[in-house]
Amino acid sequence: xxxxxxxxxxxxxxxxxxxxxxxxxxxxxxxxxxxxxxxxxxxxxxxxxxxxxxxxxxxxxxxxxxxxxxxxxxxxxxxxxxxxxxxxxxxxxxxxxxxxxxxxxxxxxxxxxxxxxxxxxxxxxxxxxxxxxxxxxxxxxxxxxxxxxxxxxxxxxxxxxxxxxxxxxxxxxxxxxxxxxxxxxxxxxxxxxxxxxxxxxxxxxxxxxxxxxxxxxxxxxxxxxxxxxxxxxxxxxxxxxxxxxxxxxxxxxxxxxxxxxxxxxxxxxxxxxxxxxxxxxxxxxxxxxxxxxxxx
Amino acid sequence: xxxxxxxxxxxxxxxxxxxxxxxxxxxxxxxxxxxxxxxxxxxxxxxxxxxxxxxxxxxxxxxxxxxxxxxxxxxxxxxxxxxxxxxxxxxxxxxxxxxxxxxxxxxxxxxxxxxxxxxxxxxxxxxxxxxxxxxxxxxxxxxxxxxxxxxxxxxxxxxxxxxxxxxxxxxxxxxxxxxxxxxxxxxxxxxxxxxxxxxxxxxxxxxxxxxxxxx
Numbered sequence: 001x002x003x004x005x006x007x008x009x010x011x012x013x014x015x016x017x018x019x020x021x022x023x024x025x026x027x028x029x030x031x032x033x034x035x036x037x038x039x040x041x042x043x044x045x046x047x048x049x050x051x052x053x054x055x056x057x058x059x060x061x062x063x064x065x066x067x068x069x070x071x072x073x074x075x076x077x078x079x080x081x082x083x084x085x086x087x088x089x090x091x092x093x094x095x096x097x098x099x100x101x102x103x104x105x106x107x108x109x110x111x112x113x114x115x116x117x118x119x120x121x122x123x124x125x126x127x128x129x130x131x132x133x134x135x136x137x138x139x140x141x142x143x144x145x146x147x148x149x150x151x152x153x154x155x156x157x158x159x160x161x162x163x164x165x166x167x168x169x170x171x172x173x174x175x176x177x178x179x180x181x182x183x184x185x186x187x188x189x190x191x192x193x194x195x196x197x198x199x200x201x202x203x204x205x206x207x208x209x210x211x212x213x214x215x216x217x218x219x220x221x222x223x224x225x226x227x228x229x230x231x232x233x234x235x236x237x238x239x240x241x242x243x244x245x246x247x248x249x250x251x252x253x254x255x256x257x258x259x260x261x262x263x264x265x266x267x268x269x270x271x272x273x274x275x276x277x278x279x280x281x282x283x284x285x286x287x288x289x290x291x292x293x294x295x296x
Numbered sequence: 297x298x299x300x301x302x303x304x305x306x307x308x309x310x311x312x313x314x315x316x317x318x319x320x321x322x323x324x325x326x327x328x329x330x331x332x333x334x335x336x337x338x339x340x341x342x343x344x345x346x347x348x349x350x351x352x353x354x355x356x357x358x359x360x361x362x363x364x365x366x367x368x369x370x371x372x373x374x375x376x377x378x379x380x381x382x383x384x385x386x387x388x389x390x391x392x393x394x395x396x397x398x399x400x401x402x403x404x405x406x407x408x409x410x411x412x413x414x415x416x417x418x419x420x421x422x423x424x425x426x427x428x429x430x431x432x433x434x435x436x437x438x439x440x441x442x443x444x445x446x447x448x449x450x451x452x453x454x455x456x457x458x459x460x461x462x463x464x465x466x467x468x469x470x471x472x473x474x475x476x477x478x479x480x481x482x483x484x485x486x487x488x489x490x491x492x493x494x495x496x497x498x499x500x501x502x503x504x505x506x507x508x509x510x511x
Contacts, residue, residue, distance in 0.1 A: 194461065
């Protein structure tokens with residue numbers, strides 16, 4: 001009796017795990033570690049954040065752990081992706097090696113408070129620059145321009161071409177994200193289904209519980225790349241999402257330093273290399289034109 | 297405070313969702329829990345075994361896993377259930393296991409003489425259970441049953457991760473929109489839950505005082 005009870009419980013768990021398996025992200029980049037040269041003798045003005053970090057020899061970076069191509073953590077807890085490589089470029093410029101970076105998972109809802117509380121030194125996490133966030137923190141960058149797009153089942157059976165076609169349809173996104181708010185505000189005729197992570201949206205689309213998934217195109221291409229026979233991207237971005245690096249409000253020196261570092265990486269090609277190793281490797285797209293840094 | 301007034305509609309809708317989810321799940325849990333308890337004390341071994349299997353499965357499975365199975369597992373075998381009914385069933389089926397066990401402890405506290413006397417009067421098993429044993433059992437287990445149901449109200453927050461816009465789903469949503477009002481958002485959500493749980497606790501206390509059996 002007891003044994004059958006355990007066997008049944010195990011079987012039930014197996015079904016559940018099979019149900020939640022998401023193919024996205026199985027194609028993690030092999031080229032981990034990046035190519036950033038760590039600067040040897042760095043010197044910064046006394047009292048600046050750069051000097052503090054360089055002295056400490058370590059930096060705490062917040063990033064996403066569940067976004068293929070940008071920040072995806074393996075079982076060892078070390079994330080890989082474009083955001084990660086950008087953070088490594090900046091750390092290298094501070095004289096901090098990749099191994100000395102401490103990674104912290106920041107999800108959409110906790111990024112501002114992590115920066116404000118000093119839990120992280122900076123956040124590189126597909127983090128859209130906007131005015132209400134600028135009231136709480138400062139942004140360096142942008143280092144990438146994304147746009148909100150729509151993912152549908154392969155073959156696009158419902159013929160969804162853009163956000164206007166979502167009226168009366170069931171569209172999935174993540175609660176607390178900018179794309180969800182965009183649909184809620186500007187396309188109220190669409191029915192929103194909201195989970196806490198995008199992998200559940202992919203499962204719901206696979207099960208036919210939703211008609212489409214919407215968020216930034218780079219996140220969706222990661223999901224499509226994981227299951228190309230099941231999903232496809234509409235490919236018609238309808239918002240502009242400039243990704244910035246979040247830091248403590250008022251730390252203008254640190255912000256200028258990061259902006260300088262980003263511009264240098266645009267110039268010397270290390271930015272494009274980082275793209276090719278990560279998001280580019282997953283999606284098969286060439287590095288886009290780098291955006292121009294917004295020094296406000 | 298101003299923030300809470302400005303967003304009253306959102307909080308109210310979310311509160312109603314949590315309230316209706318709690319009430320419906322409570323109904324499922326009480327009805328199913330009672331049936332399970334009756335099965336567990338019944339003289340028919342297969343019924344006892346089935347109820348034991350059910351209780352041990354649900355009591356030892358995290359509620360999140362139950363939700364996952366309901367929302368993402370069942371569609372794999374072509375059984376798609378809407379998110380809200382799915383949440384009601386997940387919370388209800390899960391809580392039923394705990395209701396059953398609370399009730400069974402009440403049944404155990406009823407002296408065997410009661411059941412024997414009922415049998416001696418010629419009552420069937422069903423009659424002696426429903427007329428003699430269960431009424432006494434329920435009166436004994438009011439406080440633990442209250443605990444189970446209040447815990448259930450808080451457990452409904454897991455539905456936020458499965459597309460039900462209940463109270464706790466306001467946290468990520470509003471924090472993303474205006475992280476500066478974090479304190480107000482937290483207060484709004486906590487007050488929402490308390491508006492459900494505190495009156496429940498009070499009601500449980502009242503009922504206990506009225507029906508408690510002095511042994």
